[in-house]
Amino acid sequence: MVGNKKLDVVIYDTTLRDGSQGEGISFSLDDKLKIAKKLDELGVAYIEGGWPGSNPKDLEFFRQVKNMEFKNSRITAFSSTRKAGIPIKQDNNIKTLLESGAQTAAIFGKSWDFHVLRALETTLEENLRMVRDTVSYLKDKGLEVIFDAEHFFDGYINNPDYALQVLKTAEEAGADWVVLCDTNGGTMPWEVEKIILEVKKHIKAPLGIHAHNDSACAVTNSLMAVRAGCTQVQGTMNGFGERCGNADLCAVIPNLELKMGLRCLPEGKLKNLTEAAHYISEIANMPHYNNQPFVGYGAFAHKGGVHVSALLKDALTYEHINPEDVGNHRRVLVSELSGLSNLLYKAREFNMDINNYDARTREVIKMIKELENQGFQFEGADASLELLLRKGFGQYEDFFKLNNLKIILEKSEEDNITSEAMIKVTVGDKVFHTAAEGDGPVNALDNCLRKALTEVYPEISEMHLTDYKVRVLNGNEGTAAKVRVLIESSDQTSKWSTVGVSENIIEASWQALVDSINYLLMKRRMPK
Template identity: 60%
Template sequence: MANTVKIFDTTLRDGTQGEGISLSVEDKLKIAQKLDSLGVSYIEGGWPGSNNKDIEFFTRVKDLKLQHAKITAFGSTRRKETLPENDVNLNRILEVGVSVATIFGKSWDFHVHKAIQTTLEENLAMIYDSVKYLKSNGLEVIYDAEHFFDGYKNNPDYALATITKAQEAGADWVVLCDTNGGTLPHEISAIVTKVKQTLAVPIGIHAHNDCELGVANSLAAVMAGAEQVQGTINGYGERCGNANLCSIIPNLQLKLKYNVIEEQQLASLTKVARYVGEIANMHMPVNQPYVGAAAFAHKGGIHVSAILRNSSTYEHIVPEQVGNKQRVLVSELAGQSNLLFKAQELGLEFDTNNEQTKLLIEQIKQMEHEGYQFEGADATLELLIRSAYGKLEDIFTLESFKIIVGKSETHPVSSEAIVKIRIHGHTEYNAAEGNGPVNALDNALRKCLVKYYPGIQDMHLVDYKVRVLDEKDTTAAKVRVLIETTDFHSTWSTVGVSENVIEASWMALSDSFRYALLGRTPSGALPEEQKERLGVINH
């Protein structure tokens, strides 16, 4: 039977130290529920001694009735020359009513002298007294040995003495932290091996990604004997981030055969990663391993031809194991195999000798030549293929739109869009304001469509990119607009190209709505399921 590794998630504490991330209490509660459903063993909710928001989280999280995870509160060892029972930080951990405390202490003699400015002996006493105090109050205690690897490399005897003190005081776990993220995997392996020979208590690893080795260092520690891994969803965290649990979990489970989470929980990994990214308002890199949109995407015609015969030719796992899916990108590099894959995915008959198919291939290549890029706009490509095969219902048609942009000396720039469309035999005419022309167009189009499709209120744009295609034409240059849209269930991208940025934006925007209303999303939902979710009004 494979060994078991416990996952300790610190997205809600260490992850929030990442630049641009700020989570409300509601956000943290939602993420905690997702982490629990993923099957992590510990969720570090925050530092109650540092702010009232975290105190509120610990109060409200008790109502969630989590099934798998233990909630843990974070804090530091007692202050120097202070009794633990008089230490505000330690008592706040007790007051919030958690069953698990995670406290950190100094392992690096340099930090003892420079950061907390005390003696080596007093630091050892701070560690011992703090762990002992929390244990005497009935808590499970995880001791995080901050800067352990730097401390060990500088003074191994003292670094080992600090974690030995934690063990003597009754710590349930000793976690070795690569706080500066500068240690290499072979060093991690050697030092963890030494610690395993020294301690009887189970140990864990807390790695940072400053050398882009957070995942590698975590795996090295586990292979050397660590039984707990701390990290964050999508690797969020200070500076370059923490070790990324979205890579660590599948690597441990699928590659190294450790017991980490249940198979069905692993299959929700992509959904959890994208949900947390959405709540944190952080755009996920498309090439993020395992859970990124491009993790199992194929572009070259030879590759696609091979995966049509056997997907393992160019995929290291089955994408569905982590809840992702295989994608084929169509571009000027694509051959017939790419379009064959797409057609099969859409349930369309595809005959490479068919004149219609040849015309479609030529159309795609001509559009690519004009500046379109379908590899990042699967939704527009699907609309194009469906149209070529006569499988596209023209849900709405544009009659006209106008945009008014104004500014006065005393007022900021304002935008208003007036949209007139034809839908289900009716003419809809609406105006709306926005913080820019595209936002105004989006709002006006929604007002036209919402009475027929009330569910579109759940859709919103998450990314808008403009690329100038030929800089030498300066302000007359053709531009490509790429829009990414989500409805919290799935995400899709559309593209438009024109010499006019507003027209290109309209192309991408209208395609985004058409794609959603087709009744099919990248998640593969059936038409009736999608229509029910969007609240389609039947006429």
């Protein structure tokens, strides 16, 4: 029960354990606590905090998480069944799980006879005793117990009688949930549905699904499992996880709610999905997949002119849902593939009034395509695009003019390199001539330009460069290659991106930097 309304499907998030096993991901204790709070805000029913018996960090997580308030989520501790041949009260994993203080335990046990014999090197009968002893012992201690039947689908395909026997043992021992795991991620959707329908004939406990993505079927398998009768779905945010990852909850959740009409989050929480997905990517220090369905930055990005022309009439022509339903938003890109519709859409987005039959509009489109042919890319540089459009339609004038610029690099015998920029700019009828040093030529240029302009435009001091990217466009030209520079800037309330292109990296950086400052000054002076 969440928010006093029963959910049709319960979401069990294992980002903090299974997700942390993905290559390149290592959550600190503070990271885990922050993510747990964000998942609670999203409204998932269960948050698997980790395996307290496996490492000190996870045990400390459970100690600290007790001091946090959770409105929607139950914190779950993960562990294995007792070890073969060891009495349950002497098993260290079980002891540590109880010490964690978690009121819900997720226990995994083997359901594939091959794993029991080869991995555990014990008997099939002892494995059943391990499942029974662990589940019943934790139930006697007052815990809610979720039994994860590891390798269930492989086990069922190879020995259905034994796989079902494992499930029955867990159910008879009192398991609150029985979760069917596609641990190797190789089961096909039609197999998942067929097997679960058969399982339901024998198991009365609520069923769940835990799917891995090694065959790119984890989301589909999860949805098919729900169709077949599972009422719990386990997965990770952004599909993080070992090998090819787990079922991506960022796709599972909206498909359940928007496509299948099944409530799996408290009312109104689905709109938090995109923000939560990007937040967790940031904490994990992982790039967020641009084309990730539902929550990717490009999930609702439109580039083709024919598409945008239809979008202007009705968004349903090229979008399967309303982006705002999942907290995302529509983007229209302007590029060499653009037509008049793209330009009209962007102009509307920028609150510009232009005539689609005006000859100047056609000229602006032609100019954009020529610039893109030179290497400019406005898809990720909306600020530069808006400046370009306003200049093209005579709705903008630069705030300063460059007279000259000089940059000096000096290398000493001690291998120290210093950078100094000297600049002369004109603002109105006044000339400013300044110099500044920096960690590199671009930093020196940035410092120098700010120093020259801050007296007239003090708001520049509120602006910060937050990202700087360089891409070589024609590497076969060697050191004479053309480069594209993308700069991301921000102030207290917003962020914007600008672009510059040149064979000279300083010139490309200058273009992007000037656009960034001009954009800030323009926005500050526009009527609210």
